[in-house]
Every structure is written in structure tokens, then in C-alpha cells.
Amino acid sequence: MLSPELSKVIDDTVDQERVALAKLSSDIHANPELRFEEHKAAGWIAELLRARGYEVEQGIAGLPTALRARKGNADGPKVAILGEYDALPEIGHACGHNLIAASAVGAFLAAAAVAHHTQGEIVFLGTPAEEGGGGKIKMIQAGVFEGLDAAMMFHPFDRDMLAHTALASMWLAMTFKGAPAHAAAAPHDGKSALQACMDTFRLIDGQQVRFRDGVRVHGYVTNGGQAVNIIPELAACEFSVRARDTVELARVRGIVERCAQAAALASEVTVEIVVREGYRDMRNNMTMARAFGEHLGSLGRKARETDDRVGAGSTDMGDVSHVVPSIHPYLAIVDENVALCHQHAFAGAAASDRGFDTTVHAAKALARTAVELLVDDQLRSSVRAEWSAEKT
Ligand SMILES: [Zn+2]
Ligand SMILES: [Zn+2]
Known part of the structure; x- marks a missing residue:
């Protein structure tokens, strides 16, 4: 359980950062950079985190555009919030990774603000090159995910789903x-x-x-x-x-x-x-996904667990889900069936007010889930038990 007091501080922190997060999102959207070339995006993220007093390691795992920031007790449990920020050739931010970046930074800032109330550590990971580059795989190989208890991110979509298939590729x-x-x-x-x-x-x-x-x-x-x-x-x-x-x-x-x-x-x-x-299939940790869904529900969004009518893609978050319990929920930035990832209309939605409102919801729900995992030993061990039972 997460106390209402901590939830409120988290939500208030995200709200206070709305202007900075909106600028970060729109700057990244207006300057699409391809896999492993996300120098501006990584720089802006680092700049914002440093401006809020956090140390940022840039160029981790041998990747110039990967980054990490931490807050809390390094000897305690650790939860990572992941941000992507690469774009696609020709169609720019048609996967909405600018929103993923802004939500992850917002979630980190909010969770970090209450990290001293937990025994653990919140980690922000800037993960480059999801679109065909497998940046997260290189980060796994470099040991970046070792010792983590959970990893999470959100992805924009045309509907709210706590989990969905991602294919091995x-x-x-x-x-x-x-x-x-x-x-x-x-x-x-x-x-x-x-x-x-x-x-x-x-x-x-x-x-x-x-x-x-x-x-x-x-x-x-x-x-x-x-x-x-x-x-x-x-x-x-x-x-x-x-x-x-x-x-x-x-x-x-x-x-x-x-x-x-x-x-x-x-x-x-x-x-x-x-x-x-390519990428491994996604093992959605449903214990964690449902905790995220509870927080999302209290923010006024009711997400389905999944939706079999929707086709599946692939993500390097799948690889992460095989080494640490993970979630990759989807939240709507357009109405159902109006547009999907990798379409021009989706790039437009990634720059819309609705897209940003969704990002704010994602940031709050991610931060609440991350902090809940740090304060609730029972939840953390249930998450671990589900993951261990599925592991092959
Ligand atoms: Zn994509
Ligand atoms: Zn994507």
C-alpha cells in the first residue's frame, strides 16, 4: 500500500513540473533523432535532471546517449523507470517516444522527491535506440540492470492496456x-x-x-x-x-x-x-501491472488488462523483462482505431495536448507504483515470485 500522503506529494511534484516536462516533450518531438544519435534529447534530459539537483551519468554502457540518475539508499531495493527518446526515419516521433521520455523524467522527479521516506533507491535510465538498435540489450550486457527489483515504462497507444504481447524478433x-x-x-x-x-x-x-x-x-x-x-x-x-x-x-x-x-x-x-x-518476447509482470492499474484508476483512467484485438510489435523492453520483473503498459493518446504507432497521425498525436495529459497520468502512476514497490515488501516479493515462476 502507498499512503495517501506520499501519493499526494508524488502527484503534486509531477504537476509542478508540467511546464518543464511539456517543453522537454515538445523539444524532443520537434528534433527527431534516430537510434544512437539522440544527443540533443539525452542532453536536454540530463540538463533538466541536473537543474533539479540530481547527478547524471551520461554515456553509460558505452552508449553516448544512454544515461542514469539515482536517488535514495543504494543498499536497499531498487526500482528503475525507463525513458526512450529515439525517433523513426522520415516519420519522426510517430512512436511517441518524446512522451515516454517526459513521463519517465516526471516519474523519476516525483518518486525521488519521496525517496527518503523509503528504504530504497529510484533509478532513472535513459535508454537509447529502441527502434531497431536494441539499446536496452547493450545496457543489459553492460550490467546496468543488475541488482534491480523492478523496471517500468509506459508507451503511448490508442487505448489503455496494462499489458500486451510483444513478439520475439x-x-x-x-x-x-x-x-x-x-x-x-x-x-x-x-x-x-x-x-x-x-x-x-x-x-x-x-x-x-x-x-x-x-x-x-x-x-x-x-x-x-x-x-x-x-x-x-x-x-x-x-x-x-x-x-x-x-x-x-x-x-x-x-x-x-x-x-x-x-x-x-x-x-x-x-x-x-x-x-x-532482435528482441525477446515481453514477460509482463501482472502483479506489478495491476498495481500500476490501481494507481491509474485512482487518477481516473480505467485500463483493460490487455486487448486481443490489437496486433503486437516488438520492443527491447522484452529483453529487460527476462532479466528483471517489468511492465510496459500502454496508454491512449488518440481514440481507438484512429491512429497507431508508426503512422503520420500518431506523430501528430504525440505533440498534442491529449498526448501530454496522458504523459502526466503515466508519470504519476509510474512514480506511485515505483515508490509502492520500495515501501511494500509484500508487493515486491509477490512481484519477484511471479517473475521467478515464469522464468525459463
Ligand atoms: Zn516504434
Ligand atoms: Zn515505441
Whole structure:
């Protein structure tokens, strides 16, 4: 249980920071930076935290745009609040990570304000490159998540959900190499790398009947040839492969690789496949998610536990959830089905008043949940017990 007095201090602190948080959110939104290049965003976050008297470590885990701040008793329980701030190519902050950053900073400032009433420590982690860079994975490898009792963040969406599936994922980059020839005068002398590349897409489409529920395979051509009058000597494509668990992911990876090899065989070209590990599936800690939901409810928002009508993506928070009990709730910044992440309209919503109001709710509920975890030993051990029971 969290006392009404602590809840009030937390809520008041977030409210007092509204102007600073809104500026942080809109500055990040107006200056979209791609994965690992979020220098302005990381700088603004560090500046605000320092202005409030907190020490900030920038460039942790060997990542120039990762950062950390702490408040409280380093020998006690520890809860981390995570902020993302990277944007997408072409469509800017269409995933709303500017709001995630502002909510995490707000939640940290509010929880830190009452940290002396707990036996534990509140940790802010600025986690770069969620969009395809896996910044959190690098931070896990560097030991940043060791010793934490819980990790949490919020993600903007089109509805309120305490938890949702996030798929295990990987990327396959394929390079086809054939033989060039004049495309009109001597096409029979050529071996088309592009043909093999396109056949790969068709073969994979044909295999969809064998995929389990939740599998997603989607790709794009990264090199489509050299000139219109040359049989393409080189062609390349990249696929993202996702599944609900790592076993199905490995099976589908095998199918995708065989499709590429079969296509290469048909066109007498070679194919080189480079696999990049992606993200793990998300293990939502429902004990913690429900505690977050209680706080959200007292702030006037009633969230569903989850919603099976909604499709699933992937996040490097999934990797975090395998090393520390974690939540990744979603809160609406638009009406249901009006817009979703990675759409232009969602980028607009990430700069809207409604988007910011949601961010304020998220900051309060995250801070309350984090502090509750530090003061309530029973809750912390229930969270740990659920996580340990699921761990494989
Ligand atoms: Zn995204
Ligand atoms: Zn996102």
C-alpha cells in the first residue's frame, strides 16, 4: 500500500513540473533523432535532471546517449523507470517516444522527491535506440540492470492496456550476387540477383500457411539493381521475423532462409544471409501491472488488462523483462482505431495536448507504483515470485 500522503506529494511534484516536462516533450518531438544519435534529447534530459539537483551519468554502457540518475539508499531495493527518446526515419516521433521520455523524467522527479521516506533507491535510465538498435540489450550486457527489483515504462497507444504481447524478433539481411549483362542485347548472359530477391518475397508469402498465430515476416528491398539496362548483378533485401516465442522464431527463420536459398538456386545466383538478433518476447509482470492499474484508476483512467484485438510489435523492453520483473503498459493518446504507432497521425498525436495529459497520468502512476514497490515488501516479493515462476 502507498499512503495517501506520499501519493499526494508524488502527484503534486509531477504537476509542478508540467511546464518543464511539456517543453522537454515538445523539444524532443520537434528534433527527431534516430537510434544512437539522440544527443540533443539525452542532453536536454540530463540538463533538466541536473537543474533539479540530481547527478547524471551520461554515456553509460558505452552508449553516448544512454544515461542514469539515482536517488535514495543504494543498499536497499531498487526500482528503475525507463525513458526512450529515439525517433523513426522520415516519420519522426510517430512512436511517441518524446512522451515516454517526459513521463519517465516526471516519474523519476516525483518518486525521488519521496525517496527518503523509503528504504530504497529510484533509478532513472535513459535508454537509447529502441527502434531497431536494441539499446536496452547493450545496457543489459553492460550490467546496468543488475541488482534491480523492478523496471517500468509506459508507451503511448490508442487505448489503455496494462499489458500486451510483444513478439520475439530478429532481422535477416540478404545479399544476392549474380552476373550482369545487357538487359536487351544479351539478357541470356545475365544472372539476375533482383529476380532471386523478388522470388524470395513470393516464396515467403507462400509459406504463410505454415506460420503459427502471431508470426510476422515483413521485408523491403534495400538494393534493387544498378541500372534499367543491366541485368542486376547485385540485389539485397532485409526481413524482420517475429514470433510469440523464441522456438517458433527459430523455426520461421529456417523457413525464410530456405526461401532465399531456393530463390537463389532458381536464378543461379548466390545469397549471403546476415542474421541480427532482435528482441525477446515481453514477460509482463501482472502483479506489478495491476498495481500500476490501481494507481491509474485512482487518477481516473480505467485500463483493460490487455486487448486481443490489437496486433503486437516488438520492443527491447522484452529483453529487460527476462532479466528483471517489468511492465510496459500502454496508454491512449488518440481514440481507438484512429491512429497507431508508426503512422503520420500518431506523430501528430504525440505533440498534442491529449498526448501530454496522458504523459502526466503515466508519470504519476509510474512514480506511485515505483515508490509502492520500495515501501511494500509484500508487493515486491509477490512481484519477484511471479517473475521467478515464469522464468525459463
Ligand atoms: Zn516504434
Ligand atoms: Zn515505441
